[in-house]
Amino acid sequence: MNKILKRIIAGTAISALALTAFFMDLRKDVTSIAAESPKAAEAAVTDAPKYVFLFIGDGMSYPQIQAASDYLGAMGQIRSSDILTGNKYLDFMKFPVAGSAITYDSTSFCPDSASTATSLSTGYKTYSGIINMDETQTIAYETISEKLKKQLGYKIGIISTVNLNHATPAAFYAHQPSRNNYYAIGLEMIESDFEYFAGGALKNITGDDKTKPQENLYAVAEKSGYKVINTQNEAELLTAADGKAIIIGETLADSDSLSYANDVKAGEWELKDYVKKGIEVLDNDNGFFMMVEGGKIDWACHANDAGSTIADTIALDDAVGEAISFYNRHPLETLIIVTGDHETGGLTIGYAGTDYDTYLTNLSNQKLSYAKFDTDYVSKYKENNTSFETVLKDIKENFGLLTSNDSQASENPKLVLTSYEYNLLKTAYDKTMGRNSTERSQEEYILYGSYEPLTVTITHLLNNKSGISFSSYAHTGLPVGVFAKGTGATLFEGYYDNTEIYDNLANLLKVK
Ligand SMILES: [Zn+2]
Known part of the structure; x- marks a missing residue:
């Protein structure tokens, strides 16, 4: 046998042995971790954060984040927090804790926003297209936001750059066998009694079946005590004294044609402004939970529009900046998490040409x-x-x-x-x-x-x-980043399943 071949065979044998030992060690580790559940133990002794921000970049995985960061670097633009170091990071990339979450669902390694948001808000896997129900569509799961409101009296805010009854926001208040049940989702939004909604117009406000019109969702909302706001002027004037509110962004209307971050006009509210207003009206001694979705990162990636993806990712980072300012005022009581639900588009930095x-x-x-x-x-x-x-x-x-x-x-x-x-x-x-x-x-x-x-x-x-x-017009199976800062942040270290984001939150916040 020639020498090189012998060396390869010997090398392979050693690698195989080393790998077997590695996997046996790994299995031992996993068993002992499961037995001791150190994260649950850690959560049990950590004070529950009073203020929780969960930012979800729809379709945002590592490529979207890194492309935005590299673009800023190439343009010589440095984010505010990095002036001293000269680094080209987005603000949330500088959070002290980073982890990765695996996103597959019960349908596919390339999941959708309904099932992945279900995992984030309830800790369960389900089929693509289902909102907070099991695969048989018979069992409804209670969400982290519903539990926080009911069990701890937290005020709840749901903010999105896309329609407020779209899959990701819906997964924090609705329970439906199909994400396309927009009218029923809209009714559940109103029934949730959550204090603050801000985002794009509700889809199908008079019913999913155009031939059988039902009561206008905004009228139902007003009857249920919501202040429904349709202009930026009114939104600016909103205060906590107005009670529960739904702000419909003037240019985030029922269309995907307006107000990508690339299209925002001077003086027009961006995602960060809706977050800032949310903090203002939700702030209270009992605590609040705010979910903020950068939904158009996903839409731009479906369309393979890198420029708009980058602009919307930067807009999400700007919105995180509002949470960071709040954290600086309440550093011992605040937790900020920034993650994605799945990757969209198979974006990469690099091209064959x-x-x-x-x-x-x-x-x-x-x-x-x-x-x-x-x-x-x-x-x-x-x-x-x-x-x-x-x-x-x-x-x-x-x-x-x-x-x-x-x-x-x-x-x-x-x-x-x-x-x-x-x-x-x-x-x-x-x-x-x-x-x-x-x-x-x-x-x-x-x-x-x-x-x-x-x-x-x-x-x-x-x-x-x-x-x-880009390699796809659809979602892909990449893991997503999880960036955390504040009380309980260390729970989000590691490489884990997306359902553990819910598990960690529920343990930390001590809700059942
Ligand atoms: Zn999508």
Whole structure:
């Protein structure tokens, strides 16, 4: 036998032995940990935090966080807390405790927001699409927020950048066999009696079946004693004395076309403002629990729009900043957790076409979200049968991509479309303008998903020229980060199942 082969075989044998020993050790460890349950023991002796913030970046895993952080670094922008160190972290990345949570559900290794939020709020796995019920859809689970309200008298706030009866917020107050039961979810939201809701408009306010209209959900809410607020002006004036309230963000309305963080106008409320107001109205001596969802991180990742993903991740970090300010005033009584529910899009930093290089500053040329480009531009292209030449001008204006004959091409070589890229864009334009065909071949689905071919091709090209790529239009099986700061934070160290986030919270807060 030749020497090299012998060495490989010997090496393999040693590795196998070492691995077996490692796994036996691991099994021993797991058994003893289970027997002693040190986390439960630790939770039992730790004072329960009076103020709990749970931030959920929908679709936010490590790639979304790191891409946002790297983008800020590339742009030379340093987050407020890092001025002294010069690091390029988001504020929550600097929390003293970090862990990872595994996200699979009873359906898939690539779970959805209904089942994963169920795991976070109740500690149970279930099928994708189900809100706080078991796989047989017969047993309803009580949520951490319901328990805190009922057993400890905490005030509860639920905040989201998407519709308030969408899966993630719903998982903190509703119990439904389907996440699409929007009307029933809306009724449960009102029945929850939670003190503060803020976010996007309720979906299906007069019922899920348009042919059988039911009482308007906002009217039901008002009858139940909620102050329903529809303008930023009124929201600014809201105080705790107004009692329980539902704030509907003016531009977070029932559409995904407005107010991605990329589209927010000067003076318009962002996620952090809804959190700040929430703190103001929920603050009380008994305590509060606030769930804050950055829901459009997910929507932007589905659409493979890296620029909007990054902007919404930064907006979530800004909202966490409000919780950090509160923590600084109540450091011994506050717990802040920042996590995701699952990864979306198979985002990564790196692209086959740019090898080891990234050009993240290219993304700063993107002026609006894919959704706003669809509404403000593409819909008009279809109406007016706009020429490709005119469309190219808008693409330059809004995304910075240039054709090789553009006067600015020589100064911005990293933004110049190659002939291969130009052809991809032209093909997508033709597909978008050829309105009759919504049907997609396998090849077209891989190119465009279910999105507007022109728009998704523009974001793909800008992503790729920046050294960023996506591998899916759906959710993936990556674990998510869990960042914790404050009373009980150490419980969230390690690599564990997402249901343990609930278990740790329930043990720490001593609810049953
Ligand atoms: Zn999603």
